[in-house]
Each structure stands twice: as C-alpha cells, then as structure tokens.
Amino acid sequence: MAEAAASADIFGGRKKKRHWPPELNALVGLIGICIIFEVLGWFLRDQSFLGNTVRLKIMILQVSIIGIIAIGVTQVIVLGGIDLSSGSVVGATAMIAMSFAQVGTYDRAVFAELGWVDLPVIVPILVGLLCGIVAGLINGVLIAYTKIPPFIATLGMMVSARGVASWWTKGQPVSFPTDSFAALGQGMMPVFLFLAIALLFHLVLKYTIYGKHTYAIGSNEEAARMSGINVERHKVLVYAIAGMLAGFAALVLAARGLTAQSGMGIMYELDAIAMAVIGGVSLSGGRGSIVGTTIGMLIFGVIISGFTFLRLDAYYQDMIKGAIIVAAVVADQYRQRRRAMES
Amino acid sequence: MSDIILKTEGLTKHYGGVHALEDANFEIRKGEHVAIMGDNGAGKSTFVRQITAVEQRTRGKVIFDGEEVDFSGPLDAREAGIETVFQNLALADDLDVPSNLFLGRELRLFNLGPFSILNNRAMRKATEEGLKRTGVKIPNLSNSIRNMSGGQRQCVAIARTATFASKLTIMDEPTAALGVQETAQVENIIRTLKESGESLIIVSHNMRQVFDLVDRIVVFRRGRIVANLKREETDGQDVVAYITGAKTGAEYEGAA
Numbered sequence: 001m002a003e004a005a006a007s008a009d010i011f012g013g014r015k016k017k018r019h020w021p022p023e024l025n026a027l028v029g030l031i032g033i034c035i036i037f038e039v040l041g042w043f044l045r046d047q048s049f050l051g052n053t054v055r056l057k058i059m060i061l062q063v064s065i066i067g068i069i070a071i072g073v074t075q076v077i078v079l080g081g082i083d084l085s086s087g088s089v090v091g092a093t094a095m096i097a098m099s100f101a102q103v104g105t106y107d108r109a110v111f112a113e114l115g116w117v118d119l120p121v122i123v124p125i126l127v128g129l130l131c132g133i134v135a136g137l138i139n140g141v142l143i144a145y146t147k148i149p150p151f152i153a154t155l156g157m158m159v160s161a162r163g164v165a166s167w168w169t170k171g172q173p174v175s176f177p178t179d180s181f182a183a184l185g186q187g188m189m190p191v192f193l194f195l196a197i198a199l200l201f202h203l204v205l206k207y208t209i210y211g212k213h214t215y216a217i218g219s220n221e222e223a224a225r226m227s228g229i230n231v232e233r234h235k236v237l238v239y240a241i242a243g244m245l246a247g248f249a250a251l252v253l254a255a256r257g258l259t260a261q262s263g264m265g266i267m268y269e270l271d272a273i274a275m276a277v278i279g280g281v282s283l284s285g286g287r288g289s290i291v292g293t294t295i296g297m298l299i300f301g302v303i304i305s306g307f308t309f310l311r312l313d314a315y316y317q318d319m320i321k322g323a324i325i326v327a328a329v330v331a332d333q334y335r336q337r338r339r340a341m342e343s
Numbered sequence: 344m345s346d347i348i349l350k351t352e353g354l355t356k357h358y359g360g361v362h363a364l365e366d367a368n369f370e371i372r373k374g375e376h377v378a379i380m381g382d383n384g385a386g387k388s389t390f391v392r393q394i395t396a397v398e399q400r401t402r403g404k405v406i407f408d409g410e411e412v413d414f415s416g417p418l419d420a421r422e423a424g425i426e427t428v429f430q431n432l433a434l435a436d437d438l439d440v441p442s443n444l445f446l447g448r449e450l451r452l453f454n455l456g457p458f459s460i461l462n463n464r465a466m467r468k469a470t471e472e473g474l475k476r477t478g479v480k481i482p483n484l485s486n487s488i489r490n491m492s493g494g495q496r497q498c499v500a501i502a503r504t505a506t507f508a509s510k511l512t513i514m515d516e517p518t519a520a521l522g523v524q525e526t527a528q529v530e531n532i533i534r535t536l537k538e539s540g541e542s543l544i545i546v547s548h549n550m551r552q553v554f555d556l557v558d559r560i561v562v563f564r565r566g567r568i569v570a571n572l573k574r575e576e577t578d579g580q581d582v583v584a585y586i587t588g589a590k591t592g593a594e595y596e597g598a599a
Contacts, residue, residue, distance in 0.1 A: 209449050209459045212438070216446055219435035226397070226433045227447030228418025237457060286437035 022280025022287070025331065026295040029278075033299060037306040049309055057188065063275075063301035064194035065256070067294070068249040070272040071201050072242030074293045077276055078205075079238045080218040080285030081143060081150035085157035086246040086272055089135045090265030091165035093250035097128030098174040098260035101181040109176065110169050121180040128251040129244050135161055136243020140236035158269065165262040175259040185256025193252060197245065202290040214238055218285030274321070275300050278328040282336070299324075346373045347406075348511050348542045349394070349425075354403035356389050363389040365566045367403070371511070374540040376533075378553040381563035382586055387546045390563065391515050394544075395427045396420045408510060418447060424510035428500045428517055436489040440481060441470040443488055444503050473506030474498075476539075477532045494525025501532050504541070512536065513544045518552065530556060550579045562586055569595050 034050060041049035050056065069086045076083045101124035102109040104117035135157060142153040183189065205211035213234050216224040225231050249268075254260040279296025281288025303324065307317045349371050356364040364386045371377050379387050393400040396414035405412050407423060414420040417427070434443050441463070442449075450462040450469075470484060479498040481491070488496055497517055504512045514533075518526040533556050536543055547553050553560060554574060562570040562585040570585040570592040584590040 204458065207460055207463075208455075208457075209451070209461060210457045212442060212446075212449060212461060213457075215437055216435040216442070219437035220433075223433040223435050224446070226417050226429065228416065228421065229447050234457070286435070 022282075022332070022335065023289060023292040023295060026279050026292055026299065030295055030299050030302065033302050033306070037302065037309065040310060044310060049306065055305060055309065059301040059305040060191050060298075061188065062304065063297050064190045065249050065253050066268050066271050066300075067194045067275065067297040068190075068197055068252065069246050069268055070275040070293050070297055071197055071290060072245030073269070073272040074276045074279075074281050074288055074290060075201070075205070075214060075238050076150075076242045077273070077281050077283060078218045078285060078288050079214050079235065080221065081235070081239070082273070082283075083139065083154045083239070083242050084151065084269050085135060085139060085154040085161055086242065086249075087265040087268035087270070088158045088161035088165065089132055089243060089246040090250040090253060090268055091262055092135070092161040092168070093128050093131040093247040094254040094260035094264050095165050095168045095174060095262060096131050097124045097247075097251055098177060098254045099169065100124040100127050101177040101254075102174065103176050103178050106176040110172060110174050118178065121178065121183075124177075124181055125184075125251060128247045130247070132243040132245065132247020132250070133240050134243070135246070136240040137236060139243065140239030143239065144232040144235040162262070165264070168262075171262060173259055173261040177255060177258060182255050182258055185252050185254070185258075190252050190256060193248075197248070198290050198294055205290060210234075210237070215286055218287075220286075271300065274325045274328075277325060277332070280332070282332055283329065284336075296328075347371070348373050348375075348408060349544075350406040351394070352404040352406070354390070354393055354405065355401045356386075356393055356398065357401045362566050364393065367568050369561060369568065371542055371544060373542055374537075375559065376537055376543045376545065376557040377559045377561060378557040379544060379546045379561050379563060380548070380553065380582060380586060384565075385563040385586075386566040387563050388515060389566075391427070391513055391544070391546060394420070395425055395513060421448075421507075421509075426504040426507060426509035426512050428497075428504070428512070428514040434488050434496060434500060437487050439487055440474075440484045440499055441466040443499060444470050444473065444506055469506055470502075473502050476506075476535070477502050477504075478535055479528075479532065492525065493521050494528050497521060497525070497529055498532065501529065504536070509541070511542045511544070513546075515546045516548065517545065518547070518549065526552075550582065553582075554579065562592075564588055567595070 037049040041047055069090065073083050073086060099111050100116055100119055101121070102112075102117050104112070109117050139154050139157050142148055143150045184193070205214065213224065213229050216227070216229060217231055217234060221231060250265065253264060275296040276288065276293045277283060277296070278299050279288070279292030279294065281292055303321060304317060307320070347370050351367055351369045354364060354367040354369070367390055369390075379390065381387050392398045394405060395417050396419055397417050407425065412423060414423065421427070435446060438446070445466045450465045452460040452462040467484060474481060477498070479502055481495055481499070488499065491499070501514070501517065518529050521529065530552060533543065533545070537556075545557065558574055560570070560572045560574065560577065560582060561568055562572070562582065564586065570590075572582065581590070585592065
C-alpha cells in the first residue's frame with residue numbers, strides 16, 4: 001500500500017500549469033476594443049466613447065434581446081449541437097403571441113372576430129413560451145431520435161418557422177399590444193430580463209445535474225451514454241429550453257417594437273451563435289459558459305455602437321463583425337491544438 | 344456455491360451471421376483475479392460487453408452474486424455492483440475528476456428531477472477517499488481530465504471502483520495505451536484491489552502482467568473458451584499454445 005502510494009508520486013510531481021480560461025481571453029478582448037474606441041473617439045470625434053451613459057444604455061439594450069437567445073444557443077453548443085432555427089422561431093413566436101396581446105380598441109386587430117383581444121398578459125406570454133418550446137421539442141426529437149445532424153434538423157426548422165410566421169396572418173403585421181404586454185419591452189426592461197435569465201442559467205449549468213450532463217454529453221457522448229445518462233432525453237430537454245428562450249426573446253422584441261412582422265429575427269440565430277463563440281464557447285462542445293457568452297454579447301454591442309459612434313457605414317460593420325467571428329474560432333482552434341501538444 | 348460472484352452458462356452472442364461468442368461457461372469466486380486472454384477477435388471484449396449489458400446477449404444465463412440477472416443496460420449492471428473500466432476509457436474530457444467519478448450517479452442536495460442541485464462537496468470528499476484507497480495521487484482534482492496524462496486518466500477510471508465499493512471489477516486492456524511507469528502504477532492499483540479482496544476480471548495481451556497479477560487465466564479462441572488454467576500450473580508458452588490453437592483444454596475438446 002505504502003509502495004503504491006510512493007510510486008503514484010511519479011504523477012504528482014508532474015505539475016501542469018494552470019490554464020487561462022477562455023472567458024478571460026474574451027474579457028481582455030472586450031477591454032481592448034473599448035480602449036481602441038475610446039482612443040479613436042478622442043482623436044476623431046473629440047469626445048469620450050465610454051463616458052456617455054446614454055450610449056452605454058443603448059449599447060446594452062440593442063444586444064440584450066439577442067443575448068437571451070444566445071443563452072439558449074450556448075447550452076445547445078455546449079451539448080455539441082447547433083441551433084440555426086432561433087431567428088425564425090423568434091419571427092413565428094412574435095406573430096402568434098402578438099395576436100393574443102392586441103387591444104380591443106384597435107379596429108383592425110387580427111383575429112378580433114375570435115375575441116382574441118384585451119386578454120390578460122399571461123395569455124400571450126404562455127402562448128409565446130409554448131411556441132418556442134414546441135419548436136425546440138421538434139428540433140430535439142429529430143436530432144435525438146432520428147439521428148440526423150443538428151445542422152440539418154434546425155435548418156429545416158429555420159425555413160419552416162419562417163413559413164409559419166408569414167402564414168399566421170398571411171403576411172400582415174400584428175400591432176397595438178395591451179399596455180401590460182408592452183411593459184415587457186419598455187425602458188431597460190429587456191436588460192433586466194436578460195440579466196435574470198443569464199443568472200438563472202449560469203446557476204443551472206454550474207450547480208445542477210442538467211448542467212453537468214450537458215457538459216458531459218458535449219465532451220464525450222459515448223462516455224455519457226455508458227455512464228447511464230439518458231442522452232436522447234437530455235438532448236430533447238436542452239433544445240426545448242433553447243426554443244423556450246427564443247420564444248421569450250420574441251415576446252420582449254415584439255413588446256419593445258409594439259408590433260410583430262413575419263420578417264422579425266432574421267439573422268438573429270447567427271448573431272447569437274457569434275456571441276457564444278466570441279465568448280469562448282467551443283463549437284466542438286463540452287466547453288463554454290454563460291459568463292463567456294455575456295462577455296461575447298458585450299463585445300458585439302461595443303463594436304456595433306463603436307462603429308456608429310465613429311460614423312462608419314453599416315457595410316464596414318458587417319465586414320468587421322464577420323472577421324471577428326472567424327478570429328474567435330481561429331483562437332479557439334489554436335488553444336485546442338496547443339493544449340493537445342502539451343499533454 | 345455462495346462464494347461464486349459471477350457465473351455464465353452457455354453465454355452466446357451472434358452479430359447477424361457472425362458468431363462472436365459461443366456457449367461460454369465461466370465463473371469467478373469472491374476475491375479472485377482472473378485474466379481473459381486471446382487473439383484479436385477471439386471474443387474477449389464481446390464477452391465483457393454481454394456481462395456488463397452494453398450489448399444484449401443472444402442466449403445464455405448470467406448469474407451474479409447468487410441470482411440470475413438480466414441487466415437492461417450498463418447502469419443496471421453498475422448499480423448491481425459490476426464496475427467496468429472500458430478500453431476507450433469512457434471519461435468526459437472537459438469535466439473534472441469528481442464529476443467523472445460520479446457521472447450518471449451524481450449525489451444530490453435537493454431532488455428536483457433533471458434540475459436537482461449537485462452536492463459537490465460530498466462528491467469531492469468521496470473522490471478524495473476513493474483515490475486515497477487506491478493510492479492514486481492527482482495534484483488538482485478540479486483540473487479537467489483533458490489536462491492529465493494517460494496514466495492519470497486510467498487511474499481515475501479505475502478509482503471509480505474503489506469509490507463505489509463494487510463487488511466485481513472488469514478491466515478491458517487497462518494498460519494497452521500506457522508507458523512503462525504508468526503501467527506500473529496501474530498494476531500497483533490492481534494489487535491493492537487484490538489486498539482488499541475485490542474480485543477482478545482483466546482482459547490483457549500482456550503475458551508478464553497476467554502472470555504477475557492474476558490467480559487464473561481463461562483463454563478465448565474464435566468465440567469459445569478453450570482453456571481454464573491456474574497460474575501455478577501453467578507458463579507463458581503453454582498459454583500461447585492455447586491462444587494460437589496448438590492446444591485445446593481437455594474439458595473443451597470438440598469446442599473449437
């Protein structure tokens with residue numbers, strides 16, 4: 001016994017240096033980008049970039065709704081999957097939920113003949129969450145039980161959900177929600193909702209069996225299965241939660257704009273994936289965190305409002321956004337290779 | 344009869360037309376260490392997969408701890424007390440040591456279904472005790488498995504056994520991918536298991552290792568058991584003769 005313990009020290013002596021977490025890389029990136037805009041601001045516009053509360057508020061507001069989607073997308077990517085459908089699910093959910101949120105005094109309310117006006121606010125909220133969950137369940141069941149790649153399953157949902165969004169009112173926008181519904185999106189409410197959801201899922205991923213199993217499946221699906229985890233059921237659950245969060249984002253978005261159109265949420269899925277990836281969530285699964293995605297979201301916000309601040313055209317914004325996404329993935333790959341070489 | 348921990352009768356597995364395992368009669372007593380040897384494709388891993396219910400057998404009986412059992416999956420087998428260290432390790436690289444040890448059977452603080460709160464402190468404590476019992480030292484338990492050497496990873500996989508006080512441990516080529524020092528470490532752990540009276544089935548190609556560690560050697564050839572040898576009554580050449588087919592055990596005549 002003593003001899004065994006002594007020889008085990010062979011390994012004990014081989015200390016590995018601590019790894020720099022990817023969240024820290026993202027945070028350094030965020031600070032760096034802020035400094036660049038601050039310096040450019042003083043040179044080009046003669047004013048501070050960060051020292052402007054109104055700008056900071058707008059900056060966070062415009063990313064927090066996509067941020068809610070990104071929290072669901074983060075879990076899907078950690079699981080080893082991908083969700084391309086969230087933008088379209090936002091469109092479909094916004095249309096359907098909004099038609100349960102209209103005021104009766106508006107004479108051109110859709111489905112008014114069915115009496116879907118002046119309903120208590122809980123009705124559109126539940127309808128919206130349910131729409132998201134149903135879309136997520138379909139994604140999850142397709143991926144877990146028919147074994148088709150997540151890319152294809154959610155691509156199908158992306159196209160179909162956009163179809164649902166146009167079909168629901170035959171393309172007509174739905175407007176004029178009740179005051180209580182509109183409150184979901186007014187002022188800084190979207191930011192508070194984002195923070196609450198981010199905190200909730202940060203805790204869920206870190207301290208519950210759900211989180212542990214999500215990381216385990218993304219890390220080594222076969223090992224998870226051999227350990228007795230019901231991998232299929234867990235996948236369905238994760239996609240359903242991602243769908244629910246997309247549905248919730250749709251409610252906030254519709255409430256903020258006081259209207260829903262079938263084209264809402266186009267490209268949101270890619271922005272959400274980009275936020276996660278920039279925040280250090282690994283596309284190969286098993287690694288990433290809500291903290292990272294939140295930092296990724298802030299980087300996104302800073303870049304958009306920084307370019308607006310410097311009065312750069314939107315064309316350049318998109319070009320540089322694309323380059324940053326690629327750079328984040330290259331950095332992730334580089335980290336993985338270096339790690340593989342060290343061990 | 345009662346000191347036999349595991350016994351199989353006529354255990355058979357066919358993959359379509361391929362007869363991977365044919366009529367295997369095997370037994371192991373409490374505290375005994377048995378090696379399974381054989382050429383590639385002889386049915387060793389197939390045999391292990393039937394006992395641990397990773398696959399469902401075509402026919403035959405498995406009697407574990409005095410009762411006939413019919414596990415529906417590896418978790419079932421594990422709950423009954425059969426702990427397996429698989430060839431491909433079955434570890435989640437991005438999780439730390441306690442998470443891997445308790446994967447699929449996490450300790451809960453509050454039970455809320457899939458959203459149950461983990462009892463991280465208790466799992467960490469049990470992990471430390473399990474590692475201590477097996478003599479494995481790992482510098483930082485909260486490091487992810489990815490950052491560990493092959494030997495350390497194998498030790499983590501084996502330490503599951505000690506942590507959960509299983510009745511039977513099965514190792515499928517535990518040292519196949521390890522260096523000399525790491526192999527020595529794993530063999531030391533196996534000796535401590537022997538001292539503490541754990542039953543073990545080890546699949547191995549390493550003749551020296553087998554003669555160092557086990558009480559009995561069972562040889563598989565072309566899906567059948569062809570020899571059942573006590574370590575003191577045999578030697579390397581003898582075992583090789585059984586593996587290659589130059590010899591067949593008297594009681595197994597006509598089997599292969």
